[in-house]
Amino acid sequence: MPIPGPAHFKVAVVWRGDAKARAEARPETSRFAAVFAALGRHGLAAEPAVWVGGRADVLRAELMGMDAVLVWVNPVTKDTGEDRGALDALLREVAAAGVLVSAHPDVIDRVGTKEVLYQTREMGWGTDTHLYASCAALAAAFPRRLAEGPRVLKRSRGNGGIGVWKVERAASAEEVLVQEASDRRRRTVLLDAFLAERASDFAAGLTLVDQPFQMRHLEGMVRCYVSGTRAAGFGTQLVTALAPPEHGRAPPRLYSGPEDERFQRLRCLLERDWIPEMTNLLGLKPDDLPVIWDADFLLGPKDAGGEDTYVLCEINVSSVFPIPDEAPDVLAATTLRRLADARR
Structure with missing residues (x-):
């Protein structure tokens, strides 16, 4: 049975959308309908709050009136490449005002x-995991590790397979076979050329993580x-x-x-x-x-x-959904407990 708690805790459920999605957002018709229902079963008043890029002022006004903010926004939009930097800045501001934010951007980091x-x-x-913070570090160590077997390179930030590559030696010693997880595209390319391509990742402030391919x-x-x-x-x-x-x-x-x-x-x-x-x-x-x-x-x-x-x-x-049928009630109970603890 749900644990009874203080009445009228207000919870915002945030996801990314456009102006039309924001105007039409309803708990019962959103993809988070099960989450809204579970929050309601636990005595929490949940409202949709759609994040529209460039409208931080509107969302700020909504979130500052909440007790908790639960966020489902990917770090990178696959179609446009839009990140969530502006949203994270807003969420830090809201959390500093005493609102429970999950996941907090600092925790995501x-x-x-x-x-x-x-x-x-x-x-x-x-x-056997390694971290590269520069092209020079990657070029110095990755070829030697690749000689031991296939490796997987991952950008430090991404979702949906964006910035994840399986790399293995090709027939020629100078070439590698590369497969990108986002679209499964495979290509044979000079190893030096592939490493040079990674300069854009480091230029964007990202790092690369290197692991052995799991057989x-x-x-x-x-x-x-x-x-x-x-x-x-x-x-x-x-x-x-x-x-x-x-x-x-x-x-x-x-x-x-x-x-x-x-x-x-x-x-x-x-x-x-x-x-x-x-x-x-x-x-x-x-x-x-x-x-x-x-x-x-x-x-x-x-x-x-x-x-x-x-x-x-x-x-x-950042955006864990869909989830098992049992999970909405578990996350609602966790949210309620943390709000109740904060009120004590």
């Missing part, structure tokens, strides 16, 4: 970029949905973004609740060990973590006992 893969590389979910990737990926520090459900999906074209497109992700028996060992590792270790490494408190976020895991080599190991692929905190 620590948890929601690919750099977290490097910062947590020594944890149980880690692998079991075609066995699927497990997405763990988390609310704060507790599992809220799971998603399973075959991964073909970096697979040869003959494997076709991946089928839809299948969702299940936090009690799914297949993932209780992973759930235990995540809740008992990895989340506390991650928050400690990143200088966060448990309640800094978003009310909904997810961690994507690929299967690593089996351990000595024949058990699967898990390799962290990425953490998503």
